[in-house]
Amino acid sequence: MKLDTFSLKCYIAVAETGSFTRAAERVRRTQSAVSQQIAKLEQMLGKALILRGKSLGLTPQGEVFLGYARKIFTLNCEAMDRFKEPELEGEVRFGLPEDFASLFLSDVLADFSRIHPRILLNIECDLTLNLFDRFQNKEFDLVLVKMNRPEDFPNGLEIWSEPLRWVGDSSLIDINTPVPLVLSPHPCVYRASAIKALENSGRRWRLIFTSPSYAGTVAAVRAGMGITIMPANMIPDDLQAVSFSKLPKLSDAHASILKYHADKPAVNTLEEFVIKKFKR
Numbered sequence: 001m002k003l004d005t006f007s008l009k010c011y012i013a014v015a016e017t018g019s020f021t022r023a024a025e026r027v028r029r030t031q032s033a034v035s036q037q038i039a040k041l042e043q044m045l046g047k048a049l050i051l052r053g054k055s056l057g058l059t060p061q062g063e064v065f066l067g068y069a070r071k072i073f074t075l076n077c078e079a080m081d082r083f084k085e086p087e088l089e090g091e092v093r094f095g096l097p098e099d100f101a102s103l104f105l106s107d108v109l110a111d112f113s114r115i116h117p118r119i120l121l122n123i124e125c126d127l128t129l130n131l132f133d134r135f136q137n138k139e140f141d142l143v144l145v146k147m148n149r150p151e152d153f154p155n156g157l158e159i160w161s162e163p164l165r166w167v168g169d170s171s172l173i174d175i176n177t178p179v180p181l182v183l184s185p186h187p188c189v190y191r192a193s194a195i196k197a198l199e200n201s202g203r204r205w206r207l208i209f210t211s212p213s214y215a216g217t218v219a220a221v222r223a224g225m226g227i228t229i230m231p232a233n234m235i236p237d238d239l240q241a242v243s244f245s246k247l248p249k250l251s252d253a254h255a256s257i258l259k260y261h262a263d264k265p266a267v268n269t270l271e272e273f274v275i276k277k278f279k280r
Contacts, residue, residue: 003044005076008069010037011049015066018056041065077115089118090266095134096144098125099214100255103234104277112273119266127212129187135258141267142259144274146189148251156256160278164193164250166242167235168227173246178204180226182217185210193250194229201248 006027013023014034024031042049049062058066096105101123109121126134128146135143145156172180179198183191198205208226211217218236221228227242231253235241257274261267 003041003069003072005073007037007041008073010034011041011069012066012073014038014050014056015058015062015069020056074111074114078117090264091120091122092142092264092266092270093122093124093140094142094144094270095124095126095131095140097128097131097146098212099217099230099234100144100146101125102214108274108277112270116266116269119269121270127184127187128189132258135260138260141261141264142257142271142274145256145258147254147256148189148193156258157275158254158256159275160255162231162233162253164190164229164253165232165235166194166227166244166247166250167230167239168221168242169224170240170242170246172224172227173242178206179247180208181205182209182211182220182226182228183207184212184217190229190253193253197248197250203248 010023010027010029010033013026014020017023017026020031020034024034027034038050045061045065047061047065048059049065051057051059051062105123109123112119113121124140131140131143132145134140168182181194183194185191195205209217209220211220214234217228218239220226221239227247229250232241255278257271259267259271
């Protein structure tokens with residue numbers, strides 16, 4: 001029995017996306033090609049790995065095999081990097097907003113560090129406008145910035161967009177009283193978007209709680225202190241989005257990558273890795 005890395009890549013993609021269609025998009029093959037690779041693995045192992053039905057899932061054997069598949073695939077990538085691409089080394093200074101770091105950074109760090117063990121990552125979190133100022137001062141090689149409009153950073157590469165939503169206990173919202181807000185301090189792109197939307201609609205507001213930390217913001221909203229705004233895919237499962245019938249509609253959130261030194265392989269490699277992560 002021989003496990004090839006492409007079959008493992010297809011299996012990992014199906015397991016992580018929960019869809020043959022999305023897995024095919026990730027590995028850049030047709031859906032039938034991905035399905036054939038999964039069938040080949042199941043025949044080779046003599047076990048059913050995928051539960052096929054109204055919703056796609058993994059069998060108990062499939063869950064166990066997923067752990068092995070990830071380890072084998074990662075070790076293969078690491079070996080190829082170590083012996084075939086010796087130039088992938090050095091330091092990359094990367095800046096990103098704290099809320100993105102809280103939700104996505106651990107996966108990026110774990111996977112990237114295993115595949116490229118000789119690249120040193122120097123990572124800092126800050127508010128977008130602070131990151132941009134520091135980027136202009138050449139303190140970072142690469143920054144991920146949030147914005148309300150893609151044209152806010154015309155030299156950046158847009159990699160992600162998501163609707164912004166009001167989040168919190170809707171019982172706190174009364175047309176006759178100011179909207180209690182939980183926001184990051186100035187200068188924050190989301191803070192500016194929330195205040196602009198309320199003022200354009202003629203709604204009064206008051207700032208109840210300020211925190212530069214995503215965790216601090218979530219804790220304050222959970223405590224019922226006020227309403228915040230978040231991209232739709234960053235809303236924790238135990239918090240609710242507020243209907244736009246109660247508060248004004250918000251513009252979409254966007255994220256772009258900015259970088260110096262397009263000729264640095266280590267920087268380009270991290271950029272490509274982050275882009276792939278967000279596009280998933």
